[in-house]
Amino acid sequence: MNKGSLVVVGTGIQTVGHITPEAVAWIKWADTVLYLVADLVAENAILKLKPEAQTLEGLYEKGKPRYVTYRQMTDRMVDCVRKGQRTCAAYYGHPGVFAYPAHAAIRKLRTEGYEARMLPGISAEDCLFADLGLDPATYGCQSYEATHFVLTRRRPDTTASLILWQPDSFGHVKALMDVQVSAIAVLVDYLAQFYPRDHRLCIYEAPMYLGCAARMDWVPLAELAEARLTPASTLYLPPAEIAPMDLELAEKLGLPSMAQVQADLARLDPPSAPPAE
Ligand SMILES: C[S@@+](CC[C@H](N)C(=O)[O-])C[C@H]1O[C@@H](n2cnc3c(N)ncnc32)[C@H](O)[C@@H]1O
Incomplete structure:
Protein backbone atom coordinates (compact mmCIF):
# COMPACT_ATOMS: atom_id res chain seq x y z
CA MET A 1 0.00 0.00 0.00
CA LEU A 119 1.07 25.78 0.70
CA PRO A 120 0.32 29.47 1.20
CA GLY A 121 -2.65 31.14 -0.47
CA ILE A 122 -3.95 34.68 -0.87
CA SER A 123 -5.84 35.68 2.26
CA ALA A 124 -8.44 38.39 2.81
CA GLU A 125 -5.72 40.36 4.61
CA ASP A 126 -3.47 40.19 1.54
CA CYS A 127 -6.34 41.59 -0.55
CA LEU A 128 -6.91 44.31 2.04
CA PHE A 129 -3.27 45.41 1.87
CA ALA A 130 -3.58 45.68 -1.91
CA ASP A 131 -6.99 47.37 -2.12
CA LEU A 132 -6.52 49.83 0.74
CA GLY A 133 -2.94 50.63 -0.25
CA LEU A 134 -1.79 49.60 3.20
CA ASP A 135 1.80 48.59 3.81
CA PRO A 136 1.91 46.86 7.21
CA ALA A 137 5.54 47.92 7.56
CA THR A 138 4.75 51.65 7.55
CA TYR A 139 3.12 51.92 10.97
CA GLY A 140 3.04 48.28 12.07
CA CYS A 141 -0.07 46.14 11.97
CA GLN A 142 -2.12 44.15 14.47
CA SER A 143 -4.52 41.43 13.40
CA TYR A 144 -7.12 39.81 15.67
CA GLU A 145 -10.33 37.84 15.56
CA ALA A 146 -12.87 40.45 16.74
CA THR A 147 -14.54 38.49 19.54
CA HIS A 148 -11.24 37.13 20.83
CA PHE A 149 -9.80 40.65 20.76
CA VAL A 150 -12.47 41.88 23.18
CA LEU A 151 -12.78 38.75 25.33
CA THR A 152 -9.05 38.74 26.00
CA ARG A 153 -9.16 42.51 26.64
CA ARG A 154 -6.39 43.31 24.16
CA ARG A 155 -5.12 46.85 24.33
CA PRO A 156 -4.58 47.94 20.74
CA ASP A 157 -1.52 49.98 19.88
CA THR A 158 -3.29 53.01 18.42
CA THR A 159 -0.12 54.07 16.61
CA ALA A 160 -0.31 50.94 14.42
CA SER A 161 -2.97 49.63 12.04
CA LEU A 162 -5.60 47.30 13.47
CA ILE A 163 -7.37 44.56 11.51
CA LEU A 164 -10.36 42.77 13.04
CA TRP A 165 -11.62 39.54 11.47
CA GLN A 166 -15.10 38.06 11.67
CA PRO A 167 -16.87 41.21 12.92
CA ASP A 168 -20.19 39.91 11.55
CA SER A 169 -20.19 37.10 14.08
CA PHE A 170 -18.98 39.29 16.92
CA GLY A 171 -20.28 37.99 20.22
CA HIS A 172 -22.06 35.06 18.59
CA VAL A 173 -21.53 32.08 20.77
CA LYS A 174 -21.82 29.84 17.73
CA ALA A 175 -18.74 27.93 18.82
CA LEU A 176 -20.56 26.57 21.82
CA MET A 177 -24.21 26.61 20.83
CA ASP A 178 -26.33 27.92 18.01
CA VAL A 179 -27.45 31.12 19.70
CA GLN A 180 -26.81 34.50 18.17
CA VAL A 181 -26.32 37.54 20.35
CA SER A 182 -26.23 40.83 18.52
CA ALA A 183 -23.41 42.50 20.36
CA ILE A 184 -21.60 44.72 17.90
CA ALA A 185 -22.31 47.69 20.20
CA VAL A 186 -20.07 45.96 22.76
CA LEU A 187 -17.24 45.97 20.21
CA VAL A 188 -17.85 49.67 19.51
CA ASP A 189 -17.77 50.53 23.24
CA TYR A 190 -14.63 48.49 23.73
CA LEU A 191 -12.83 50.19 20.83
CA ALA A 192 -14.03 53.60 22.04
CA GLN A 193 -11.84 53.17 25.12
CA PHE A 194 -8.86 53.56 22.81
CA TYR A 195 -10.06 55.45 19.71
CA PRO A 196 -12.20 58.60 19.41
CA ARG A 197 -15.78 57.75 18.45
CA ASP A 198 -15.36 59.77 15.24
CA HIS A 199 -12.30 57.72 14.24
CA ARG A 200 -13.08 56.40 10.79
CA LEU A 201 -12.64 52.72 10.07
CA CYS A 202 -13.11 50.75 6.89
CA ILE A 203 -15.55 47.88 6.38
CA TYR A 204 -13.61 45.93 3.81
CA GLU A 205 -14.79 43.12 1.52
CA ALA A 206 -12.42 41.76 -1.09
CA PRO A 207 -14.02 40.93 -4.43
CA MET A 208 -14.73 37.22 -4.77
CA TYR A 209 -15.52 37.31 -8.47
CA LEU A 210 -13.55 38.50 -11.50
CA GLY A 211 -14.49 42.02 -12.54
CA CYS A 212 -16.13 42.93 -9.21
CA ALA A 213 -14.93 45.82 -7.05
CA ALA A 214 -13.92 45.65 -3.41
CA ARG A 215 -16.27 47.08 -0.77
CA MET A 216 -14.44 49.81 1.16
CA ASP A 217 -16.98 51.65 3.29
CA TRP A 218 -15.49 54.20 5.67
CA VAL A 219 -17.66 54.87 8.73
CA PRO A 220 -17.03 56.60 12.06
CA LEU A 221 -16.56 54.12 14.91
CA ALA A 222 -19.75 55.46 16.51
CA GLU A 223 -21.78 54.31 13.47
CA LEU A 224 -20.37 50.81 13.19
CA ALA A 225 -23.29 49.22 15.05
CA GLU A 226 -25.70 50.44 12.32
CA ALA A 227 -23.48 49.42 9.42
CA ARG A 228 -24.07 46.31 7.30
CA LEU A 229 -21.65 43.52 8.11
CA THR A 230 -21.49 40.26 6.20
CA PRO A 231 -19.49 37.03 6.52
CA ALA A 232 -17.04 38.60 4.04
CA SER A 233 -16.46 41.77 6.13
CA THR A 234 -13.15 42.58 7.77
CA LEU A 235 -12.56 45.81 9.71
CA TYR A 236 -9.54 48.02 9.23
CA LEU A 237 -8.77 50.77 11.74
CA PRO A 238 -5.98 53.12 10.71
CA PRO A 239 -3.64 54.39 13.41
CA ALA A 240 -5.03 57.29 15.43
CA GLU A 241 -1.62 58.86 16.04
CA ILE A 242 2.02 58.52 15.09
CA ALA A 243 4.40 56.72 17.45
CA PRO A 244 6.94 59.17 18.87
CA MET A 245 10.53 58.34 18.02
CA ASP A 246 13.32 58.01 20.55
CA LEU A 247 15.63 60.58 18.98
CA GLU A 248 18.37 60.00 21.52
CA LEU A 249 18.49 56.32 20.63
CA ALA A 250 18.37 57.15 16.91
CA GLU A 251 21.39 59.40 17.44
CA LYS A 252 23.22 56.62 19.36
CA LEU A 253 22.52 54.15 16.57
CA GLY A 254 23.89 56.59 14.04
CA LEU A 255 20.45 57.18 12.53
CA PRO A 256 19.96 60.91 13.06
CA SER A 257 18.00 61.22 9.80
CA MET A 258 15.25 58.92 11.16
CA ALA A 259 13.49 61.92 12.68
CA GLN A 260 13.26 63.45 9.22
CA VAL A 261 11.99 60.14 7.80
CA GLN A 262 9.33 60.08 10.50
CA ALA A 263 8.29 63.66 9.77
CA ASP A 264 8.16 63.01 6.00
CA LEU A 265 6.10 59.88 6.57
CA ALA A 266 3.56 61.76 8.66
CA ARG A 267 3.29 64.41 5.95
CA LEU A 268 3.21 62.13 2.89
CA ASP A 269 1.35 59.13 4.27
CA PRO A 270 -0.72 60.28 7.24
CA PRO A 271 -1.95 57.30 9.24
CA SER A 272 -5.69 57.93 9.40
CA ALA A 273 -6.28 58.90 5.85
CA PRO A 274 -9.46 57.44 4.44
CA PRO A 275 -10.34 58.68 0.96
CA ALA A 276 -11.84 62.18 0.89
CA GLU A 277 -15.65 62.23 0.61
C1 LIG B 1 -12.98 31.78 8.63
S1 LIG B 1 -12.15 33.24 8.17
C2 LIG B 1 -11.43 32.71 6.67
C3 LIG B 1 -10.17 33.44 6.31
C4 LIG B 1 -9.53 32.92 5.05
N1 LIG B 1 -8.95 31.60 5.28
C5 LIG B 1 -8.45 33.87 4.54
O1 LIG B 1 -7.32 33.41 4.34
O2 LIG B 1 -8.72 35.05 4.32
C6 LIG B 1 -13.50 34.25 7.69
C7 LIG B 1 -13.17 35.71 7.83
O3 LIG B 1 -12.26 36.09 6.80
C8 LIG B 1 -12.54 37.40 6.36
N2 LIG B 1 -12.97 37.34 4.96
C9 LIG B 1 -13.43 36.27 4.29
N3 LIG B 1 -13.73 36.61 3.00
C10 LIG B 1 -13.44 37.92 2.91
C11 LIG B 1 -13.53 38.87 1.85
N4 LIG B 1 -14.00 38.52 0.65
N5 LIG B 1 -13.15 40.14 2.10
C12 LIG B 1 -12.69 40.52 3.31
N6 LIG B 1 -12.59 39.68 4.34
C13 LIG B 1 -12.95 38.39 4.14
C14 LIG B 1 -13.70 37.92 7.23
O4 LIG B 1 -13.16 38.62 8.36
C15 LIG B 1 -14.37 36.64 7.64
O5 LIG B 1 -15.12 36.78 8.82
Whole structure:
Protein backbone atom coordinates (compact mmCIF):
# COMPACT_ATOMS: atom_id res chain seq x y z
CA MET A 1 0.00 0.00 0.00
CA ASN A 2 1.26 3.54 -0.80
CA LYS A 3 2.12 5.69 2.14
CA GLY A 4 -0.41 8.50 2.36
CA SER A 5 0.43 12.17 2.51
CA LEU A 6 -1.36 15.46 3.01
CA VAL A 7 -1.00 18.78 1.21
CA VAL A 8 -3.23 21.65 2.32
CA VAL A 9 -3.69 24.32 -0.33
CA GLY A 10 -5.45 27.68 -0.49
CA THR A 11 -7.79 28.74 -3.26
CA GLY A 12 -7.43 32.47 -2.55
CA ILE A 13 -10.39 34.81 -2.15
CA GLN A 14 -11.18 35.13 -5.85
CA THR A 15 -10.45 31.54 -6.80
CA VAL A 16 -10.27 31.83 -10.57
CA GLY A 17 -7.56 34.48 -10.37
CA HIS A 18 -5.90 33.60 -7.07
CA ILE A 19 -5.42 29.85 -7.05
CA THR A 20 -1.76 29.03 -7.73
CA PRO A 21 -0.55 26.60 -10.41
CA GLU A 22 1.01 24.55 -7.60
CA ALA A 23 -2.35 24.23 -5.80
CA VAL A 24 -4.03 23.27 -9.07
CA ALA A 25 -1.42 20.57 -9.67
CA TRP A 26 -1.92 19.07 -6.20
CA ILE A 27 -5.71 19.07 -6.58
CA LYS A 28 -5.41 17.23 -9.92
CA TRP A 29 -2.74 14.80 -8.71
CA ALA A 30 -4.25 13.82 -5.36
CA ASP A 31 -6.13 10.53 -4.85
CA THR A 32 -8.58 12.30 -2.55
CA VAL A 33 -9.51 15.98 -2.47
CA LEU A 34 -11.43 17.48 0.45
CA TYR A 35 -12.49 21.11 0.30
CA LEU A 36 -14.10 23.94 2.25
CA VAL A 37 -14.75 27.10 0.30
CA ALA A 38 -17.00 30.14 0.61
CA ASP A 39 -18.76 30.36 -2.74
CA LEU A 40 -20.08 28.36 -5.68
CA VAL A 41 -17.54 29.66 -8.16
CA ALA A 42 -14.73 28.33 -5.97
CA GLU A 43 -16.56 25.03 -5.54
CA ASN A 44 -17.08 24.67 -9.31
CA ALA A 45 -13.42 25.49 -9.96
CA ILE A 46 -12.37 22.64 -7.64
CA LEU A 47 -14.91 20.20 -9.08
CA LYS A 48 -13.72 21.01 -12.59
CA LEU A 49 -10.19 20.05 -11.55
CA LYS A 50 -11.32 17.03 -9.53
CA PRO A 51 -14.92 15.91 -10.10
CA GLU A 52 -14.75 13.42 -7.19
CA ALA A 53 -13.65 16.09 -4.68
CA GLN A 54 -15.66 16.00 -1.44
CA THR A 55 -16.84 19.01 0.52
CA LEU A 56 -16.34 19.21 4.28
CA GLU A 57 -19.27 21.65 4.53
CA GLY A 58 -21.67 18.86 5.58
CA LEU A 59 -19.81 18.48 8.86
CA TYR A 60 -21.28 21.79 10.05
CA GLU A 61 -24.62 21.11 11.70
CA LYS A 62 -27.08 23.27 13.59
CA GLY A 63 -26.57 22.76 17.30
CA LYS A 64 -23.28 20.88 16.90
CA PRO A 65 -20.43 22.59 18.77
CA ARG A 66 -17.90 24.10 16.39
CA TYR A 67 -14.98 22.33 18.08
CA VAL A 68 -16.63 18.95 17.33
CA THR A 69 -16.95 19.92 13.65
CA TYR A 70 -13.30 20.96 13.59
CA ARG A 71 -12.21 17.68 15.15
CA GLN A 72 -14.24 15.75 12.56
CA MET A 73 -12.63 17.75 9.74
CA THR A 74 -9.20 16.97 11.16
CA ASP A 75 -10.11 13.27 11.44
CA ARG A 76 -11.34 13.15 7.81
CA MET A 77 -7.99 14.42 6.54
CA VAL A 78 -6.00 12.17 8.88
CA ASP A 79 -8.08 9.05 8.04
CA CYS A 80 -7.56 9.50 4.27
CA VAL A 81 -3.80 9.69 4.77
CA ARG A 82 -3.75 6.67 7.09
CA LYS A 83 -5.57 4.72 4.35
CA GLY A 84 -2.58 5.39 2.09
CA GLN A 85 -4.20 8.13 0.01
CA ARG A 86 -2.34 11.10 -1.43
CA THR A 87 -4.69 13.66 0.10
CA CYS A 88 -5.19 17.30 -0.78
CA ALA A 89 -7.33 19.61 1.37
CA ALA A 90 -8.34 22.92 -0.22
CA TYR A 91 -9.45 25.85 1.93
CA TYR A 92 -10.44 29.30 0.70
CA GLY A 93 -8.09 32.21 1.19
CA HIS A 94 -4.86 31.20 2.86
CA PRO A 95 -5.45 27.64 4.14
CA GLY A 96 -3.67 28.37 7.41
CA VAL A 97 -5.55 31.56 8.29
CA PHE A 98 -8.57 30.81 10.51
CA ALA A 99 -8.37 27.16 9.55
CA TYR A 100 -7.65 25.28 12.77
CA PRO A 101 -8.38 21.75 11.39
CA ALA A 102 -5.75 22.13 8.67
CA HIS A 103 -3.01 22.95 11.16
CA ALA A 104 -4.22 20.23 13.54
CA ALA A 105 -4.20 17.55 10.81
CA ILE A 106 -0.69 18.48 9.70
CA ARG A 107 0.62 18.37 13.27
CA LYS A 108 -1.02 15.01 13.97
CA LEU A 109 0.16 13.39 10.75
CA ARG A 110 3.74 14.56 11.22
CA THR A 111 3.85 13.00 14.68
CA GLU A 112 2.72 9.74 13.05
CA GLY A 113 5.57 9.96 10.51
CA TYR A 114 3.53 11.01 7.46
CA GLU A 115 4.47 13.76 5.05
CA ALA A 116 2.16 16.70 5.60
CA ARG A 117 2.56 20.30 4.50
CA MET A 118 0.72 23.50 3.71
CA LEU A 119 1.07 25.78 0.70
CA PRO A 120 0.32 29.47 1.20
CA GLY A 121 -2.65 31.14 -0.47
CA ILE A 122 -3.95 34.68 -0.87
CA SER A 123 -5.84 35.68 2.26
CA ALA A 124 -8.44 38.39 2.81
CA GLU A 125 -5.72 40.36 4.61
CA ASP A 126 -3.47 40.19 1.54
CA CYS A 127 -6.34 41.59 -0.55
CA LEU A 128 -6.91 44.31 2.04
CA PHE A 129 -3.27 45.41 1.87
CA ALA A 130 -3.58 45.68 -1.91
CA ASP A 131 -6.99 47.37 -2.12
CA LEU A 132 -6.52 49.83 0.74
CA GLY A 133 -2.94 50.63 -0.25
CA LEU A 134 -1.79 49.60 3.20
CA ASP A 135 1.80 48.59 3.81
CA PRO A 136 1.91 46.86 7.21
CA ALA A 137 5.54 47.92 7.56
CA THR A 138 4.75 51.65 7.55
CA TYR A 139 3.12 51.92 10.97
CA GLY A 140 3.04 48.28 12.07
CA CYS A 141 -0.07 46.14 11.97
CA GLN A 142 -2.12 44.15 14.47
CA SER A 143 -4.52 41.43 13.40
CA TYR A 144 -7.12 39.81 15.67
CA GLU A 145 -10.33 37.84 15.56
CA ALA A 146 -12.87 40.45 16.74
CA THR A 147 -14.54 38.49 19.54
CA HIS A 148 -11.24 37.13 20.83
CA PHE A 149 -9.80 40.65 20.76
CA VAL A 150 -12.47 41.88 23.18
CA LEU A 151 -12.78 38.75 25.33
CA THR A 152 -9.05 38.74 26.00
CA ARG A 153 -9.16 42.51 26.64
CA ARG A 154 -6.39 43.31 24.16
CA ARG A 155 -5.12 46.85 24.33
CA PRO A 156 -4.58 47.94 20.74
CA ASP A 157 -1.52 49.98 19.88
CA THR A 158 -3.29 53.01 18.42
CA THR A 159 -0.12 54.07 16.61
CA ALA A 160 -0.31 50.94 14.42
CA SER A 161 -2.97 49.63 12.04
CA LEU A 162 -5.60 47.30 13.47
CA ILE A 163 -7.37 44.56 11.51
CA LEU A 164 -10.36 42.77 13.04
CA TRP A 165 -11.62 39.54 11.47
CA GLN A 166 -15.10 38.06 11.67
CA PRO A 167 -16.87 41.21 12.92
CA ASP A 168 -20.19 39.91 11.55
CA SER A 169 -20.19 37.10 14.08
CA PHE A 170 -18.98 39.29 16.92
CA GLY A 171 -20.28 37.99 20.22
CA HIS A 172 -22.06 35.06 18.59
CA VAL A 173 -21.53 32.08 20.77
CA LYS A 174 -21.82 29.84 17.73
CA ALA A 175 -18.74 27.93 18.82
CA LEU A 176 -20.56 26.57 21.82
CA MET A 177 -24.21 26.61 20.83
CA ASP A 178 -26.33 27.92 18.01
CA VAL A 179 -27.45 31.12 19.70
CA GLN A 180 -26.81 34.50 18.17
CA VAL A 181 -26.32 37.54 20.35
CA SER A 182 -26.23 40.83 18.52
CA ALA A 183 -23.41 42.50 20.36
CA ILE A 184 -21.60 44.72 17.90
CA ALA A 185 -22.31 47.69 20.20
CA VAL A 186 -20.07 45.96 22.76
CA LEU A 187 -17.24 45.97 20.21
CA VAL A 188 -17.85 49.67 19.51
CA ASP A 189 -17.77 50.53 23.24
CA TYR A 190 -14.63 48.49 23.73
CA LEU A 191 -12.83 50.19 20.83
CA ALA A 192 -14.03 53.60 22.04
CA GLN A 193 -11.84 53.17 25.12
CA PHE A 194 -8.86 53.56 22.81
CA TYR A 195 -10.06 55.45 19.71
CA PRO A 196 -12.20 58.60 19.41
CA ARG A 197 -15.78 57.75 18.45
CA ASP A 198 -15.36 59.77 15.24
CA HIS A 199 -12.30 57.72 14.24
CA ARG A 200 -13.08 56.40 10.79
CA LEU A 201 -12.64 52.72 10.07
CA CYS A 202 -13.11 50.75 6.89
CA ILE A 203 -15.55 47.88 6.38
CA TYR A 204 -13.61 45.93 3.81
CA GLU A 205 -14.79 43.12 1.52
CA ALA A 206 -12.42 41.76 -1.09
CA PRO A 207 -14.02 40.93 -4.43
CA MET A 208 -14.73 37.22 -4.77
CA TYR A 209 -15.52 37.31 -8.47
CA LEU A 210 -13.55 38.50 -11.50
CA GLY A 211 -14.49 42.02 -12.54
CA CYS A 212 -16.13 42.93 -9.21
CA ALA A 213 -14.93 45.82 -7.05
CA ALA A 214 -13.92 45.65 -3.41
CA ARG A 215 -16.27 47.08 -0.77
CA MET A 216 -14.44 49.81 1.16
CA ASP A 217 -16.98 51.65 3.29
CA TRP A 218 -15.49 54.20 5.67
CA VAL A 219 -17.66 54.87 8.73
CA PRO A 220 -17.03 56.60 12.06
CA LEU A 221 -16.56 54.12 14.91
CA ALA A 222 -19.75 55.46 16.51
CA GLU A 223 -21.78 54.31 13.47
CA LEU A 224 -20.37 50.81 13.19
CA ALA A 225 -23.29 49.22 15.05
CA GLU A 226 -25.70 50.44 12.32
CA ALA A 227 -23.48 49.42 9.42
CA ARG A 228 -24.07 46.31 7.30
CA LEU A 229 -21.65 43.52 8.11
CA THR A 230 -21.49 40.26 6.20
CA PRO A 231 -19.49 37.03 6.52
CA ALA A 232 -17.04 38.60 4.04
CA SER A 233 -16.46 41.77 6.13
CA THR A 234 -13.15 42.58 7.77
CA LEU A 235 -12.56 45.81 9.71
CA TYR A 236 -9.54 48.02 9.23
CA LEU A 237 -8.77 50.77 11.74
CA PRO A 238 -5.98 53.12 10.71
CA PRO A 239 -3.64 54.39 13.41
CA ALA A 240 -5.03 57.29 15.43
CA GLU A 241 -1.62 58.86 16.04
CA ILE A 242 2.02 58.52 15.09
CA ALA A 243 4.40 56.72 17.45
CA PRO A 244 6.94 59.17 18.87
CA MET A 245 10.53 58.34 18.02
CA ASP A 246 13.32 58.01 20.55
CA LEU A 247 15.63 60.58 18.98
CA GLU A 248 18.37 60.00 21.52
CA LEU A 249 18.49 56.32 20.63
CA ALA A 250 18.37 57.15 16.91
CA GLU A 251 21.39 59.40 17.44
CA LYS A 252 23.22 56.62 19.36
CA LEU A 253 22.52 54.15 16.57
CA GLY A 254 23.89 56.59 14.04
CA LEU A 255 20.45 57.18 12.53
CA PRO A 256 19.96 60.91 13.06
CA SER A 257 18.00 61.22 9.80
CA MET A 258 15.25 58.92 11.16
CA ALA A 259 13.49 61.92 12.68
CA GLN A 260 13.26 63.45 9.22
CA VAL A 261 11.99 60.14 7.80
CA GLN A 262 9.33 60.08 10.50
CA ALA A 263 8.29 63.66 9.77
CA ASP A 264 8.16 63.01 6.00
CA LEU A 265 6.10 59.88 6.57
CA ALA A 266 3.56 61.76 8.66
CA ARG A 267 3.29 64.41 5.95
CA LEU A 268 3.21 62.13 2.89
CA ASP A 269 1.35 59.13 4.27
CA PRO A 270 -0.72 60.28 7.24
CA PRO A 271 -1.95 57.30 9.24
CA SER A 272 -5.69 57.93 9.40
CA ALA A 273 -6.28 58.90 5.85
CA PRO A 274 -9.46 57.44 4.44
CA PRO A 275 -10.34 58.68 0.96
CA ALA A 276 -11.84 62.18 0.89
CA GLU A 277 -15.65 62.23 0.61
C1 LIG B 1 -12.98 31.78 8.63
S1 LIG B 1 -12.15 33.24 8.17
C2 LIG B 1 -11.43 32.71 6.67
C3 LIG B 1 -10.17 33.44 6.31
C4 LIG B 1 -9.53 32.92 5.05
N1 LIG B 1 -8.95 31.60 5.28
C5 LIG B 1 -8.45 33.87 4.54
O1 LIG B 1 -7.32 33.41 4.34
O2 LIG B 1 -8.72 35.05 4.32
C6 LIG B 1 -13.50 34.25 7.69
C7 LIG B 1 -13.17 35.71 7.83
O3 LIG B 1 -12.26 36.09 6.80
C8 LIG B 1 -12.54 37.40 6.36
N2 LIG B 1 -12.97 37.34 4.96
C9 LIG B 1 -13.43 36.27 4.29
N3 LIG B 1 -13.73 36.61 3.00
C10 LIG B 1 -13.44 37.92 2.91
C11 LIG B 1 -13.53 38.87 1.85
N4 LIG B 1 -14.00 38.52 0.65
N5 LIG B 1 -13.15 40.14 2.10
C12 LIG B 1 -12.69 40.52 3.31
N6 LIG B 1 -12.59 39.68 4.34
C13 LIG B 1 -12.95 38.39 4.14
C14 LIG B 1 -13.70 37.92 7.23
O4 LIG B 1 -13.16 38.62 8.36
C15 LIG B 1 -14.37 36.64 7.64
O5 LIG B 1 -15.12 36.78 8.82
